[in-house]
Structure formats: structure tokens, C-alpha cells
Amino acid sequence: MSRLREPRVPGPVPARALGGGKVLVAGPTGRVALLTEDEHAAFAGGLREPDPLRERLAALGVIPEAAEPEALARATIESGLLNWSGPVTHVVVVSARGRSMVPETAKAAVDFAFSTPRPTLFLEFVDEDGNGWPAAWFGAAYARRRAEWAGRGLALSYRSAAAPARERDEFLRGHGVAVRAALKADGAAPPAGERGAARARVTIGPGAREPEAWVDALSSAGVSGVEWVPAPELTSDPSGARRFADFAGRALSRLIDAHETSDLRDELAIGLLSGRPWEIRGVDLVETLAYAPDGTVFSSEEGWALDADRSVGIFRLGHVSTLRFADLPSQPVVPALVAALAREAQPLCASCAYRSYCLIPPSVHFRAQGSLTGRLPDSPRCAAHMALLDVVFSRLNDEKCLKALEKWGVDISRFTC
Numbered sequence: 001m002s003r004l005r006e007p008r009v010p011g012p013v014p015a016r017a018l019g020g021g022k023v024l025v026a027g028p029t030g031r032v033a034l035l036t037e038d039e040h041a042a043f044a045g046g047l048r049e050p051d052p053l054r055e056r057l058a059a060l061g062v063i064p065e066a067a068e069p070e071a072l073a074r075a076t077i078e079s080g081l082l083n084w085s086g087p088v089t090h091v092v093v094v095s096a097r098g099r100s101m102v103p104e105t106a107k108a109a110v111d112f113a114f115s116t117p118r119p120t121l122f123l124e125f126v127d128e129d130g131n132g133w134p135a136a137w138f139g140a141a142y143a144r145r146r147a148e149w150a151g152r153g154l155a156l157s158y159r160s161a162a163a164p165a166r167e168r169d170e171f172l173r174g175h176g177v178a179v180r181a182a183l184k185a186d187g188a189a190p191p192a193g194e195r196g197a198a199r200a201r202v203t204i205g206p207g208a209r210e211p212e213a214w215v216d217a218l219s220s221a222g223v224s225g226v227e228w229v230p231a232p233e234l235t236s237d238p239s240g241a242r243r244f245a246d247f248a249g250r251a252l253s254r255l256i257d258a259h260e261t262s263d264l265r266d267e268l269a270i271g272l273l274s275g276r277p278w279e280i281r282g283v284d285l286v287e288t289l290a291y292a293p294d295g296t297v298f299s300s301e302e303g304w305a306l307d308a309d310r311s312v313g314i315f316r317l318g319h320v321s322t323l324r325f326a327d328l329p330s331q332p333v334v335p336a337l338v339a340a341l342a343r344e345a346q347p348l349c350a351s352c353a354y355r356s357y358c359l360i361p362p363s364v365h366f367r368a369q370g371s372l373t374g375r376l377p378d379s380p381r382c383a384a385h386m387a388l389l390d391v392v393f394s395r396l397n398d399e400k401c402l403k404a405l406e407k408w409g410v411d412i413s414r415f416t417c
């Protein structure tokens, strides 16, 4: 049985038991409060004015009828598609699974990204096999020039398993490209101080151990941001999800406890707290696109990986040389993606305390359970997602946790205890 149903607590708003006598309650705009069991029982029994607990929850916007209409409208618009101006993140896979992109295709991918109307773009070049440097080099330089010509904001990043050689590193630094180390945790932590990458993406395998030592090693290597992602073997069943969540949860706790001395941020936690998915760069098509080495455009990096690993073709959108931005909304997969993202329309999501902190991408649900929405009662993705948020929210009454979140730029005014 997954952890999904059992910790839910009946009451007037979605609530979750966090152990130690704590109950988390969540309002309609994602504001949360940590209550004792007695306080929650009183809340569930009906609080009358001028009860101080009612006033506290009303002030916070946890009681639905007391939530500000403007805040509700803002949350709906910000989390919806009404203001869609194209994906912000473009993942250009310059080498993977034995295939490499040629520079002309990288140029076409950059041109496509710049044909979308968003004022600020984020391009990540993924050099999985290490053979895609010519395309990454050309793509990064070309994108930087295009951004200057067009006066558009641009963030660039280069992800590879091996640390770039000195000349490449100089080129990347000279063009403002952040290096993201693609590391694998499937055993003990590496010795500290190995790499010079600014960020790290650590794939947690079944044999991963010593999360605290991983945190210490990354911190001493001067890495400023880390995201933990599960290896495919840990994504398909609840026990794998629990192993991943346990590793990532312990790593997060270590970071919270070490925040006074460490500049390392947990990007996974920060992403979750702003309702963002954690393992692909945004929700399929709405927030991200991915470009395969041959120029095929996919709704996300995970959509591309599903096609490459299992020949799942539903996330293919066309070829970068012929696809136009205006074509994206009329892609056959769009209605299914939009329906899958409407959490309010999913019966189990509607009563989930973490609904405001959840945008599990449809392609991620698809990898785990073969459907765009997932089967939520036994979804390993929901279980992992909730277990990680439990680590943060069960510590809302802990000064250390709030200070760490504040240091990482999280708006802690939404949380109270």
C-alpha cells in the first residue's frame, strides 16, 4: 500500500497527518499551517468567531471562505495556461544513446526556441555520451549572440557526466554557461572536492547510500545547487519510490541542518515548494520542450527518453526544421496534457494536501504507470512527492528549517505553525 491514502485526515480542508501528533492543513491557494491533533479536531468540529484558531487560519487564508478572492484568482492564473507564452525551458540533447546532434540541428533548435514569445529563455545542452561538444559549442555561442541581438534574457547550461576539459570550461564560463554535473549515486558517496561544476543533477540508483555524505561532498566541492532524480528502476513501484524518497529526504534534512555553513541549495525542494516538477525541466510542452539529436521535438526530456527507451511516440511533436510555434497548441497530445494537468478535476488530487505543490508532469506519470494522469492511489511518483514534502512541512515549527528555506529564496510567509 502506498502512503497516499492513509495519512489523509478528514476535515474541512485537505489535511495530512505527519506523525508526532502534527497535522498539516492546506488552503485553496497553497498556504499551509501545522496544527496539533487537538487543534485539527477542533477545526474539523467547526470553529466559531472569535475563536483565536479560526482567526489564525482565516488570516493565513487556510479557511476557504476567508481566502482573498484576488489571491485565489492570481493562483489560478499563475498555475494555469491562461498566460501561456510558450515553454521557458528548452533541453537540447546533443548526444545520447550513441547518437550525436550536428551543429546545423543545434542552430535550428536555438532558432525554434527564439521563435517562441517568452522574453526570457533557458536552454540546457545535454551531452550524455560526451560526443556532442560541437553542437553544444555552436548552439551556446549562437544562442548567446541571438539573445544579444534580440535583447532577450537567456540562461544557458551544459550537462555532462564528465567534467569539461580546461579549454571547454573556459569557453563555457566565457559565454555564461553554467556547468551541471550529471552524477550517479549507486553506492557510497564520492570523495569531497572532486569537481568544479556550479550545479549537480544526481541520479539515485537502487544501491545509493550515505545521502548525508553526498551532501557534504557536493558542498565541499563548491556546488551551489543539487537536484536528486530517481533512476528508472526506482520509478515504477512504491518500494523503489520509498527508497528514493528516503535518500532525498535524508539529504534534504542534512542540508537544512547544515545551512549556516553550506551554500548548497536543494533545488528539488525549492522546485516542489513552488509547485514545480523535480526531474524534468517543467511540465511537458507547457513549460518545456526537448530536441533529440536528430532534431525531433518532444514535449519534454522525459517524453524524449520514453521514445528512446520504449518507443513511446505520443510525446513527439514534429521536426525542428518544419515545426512552428503556432503549431504547438494544435498538437494531438495537447488536450490530453491539459486534462492531465487539471488537478482539480482529478478526484484524488482534489483532497490532496499537496495539490498546490504538485505539477507531476504527465510524461513522468506515464513512465511510472502508463497513463498521463497516473493511478494515484498506488502511484510511486505521488508517494515520493509527498514523502519529500513531508520532510519540509513536518519541520515548519523548526527555526532551522524556516531559516534554510528563507536562505534558498522560498516565500515562507505562506507557511505557519
Ligand code: SF4
Binding pocket: 343, 346, 348, 349, 352, 353, 354, 355, 358, 359, 360, 376, 379, 381, 382, 385, 386
Ligand atoms: S498527483 Fe499530486 S496532487 Fe495528485 S494526489 Fe499525487 S501528489 Fe497529490
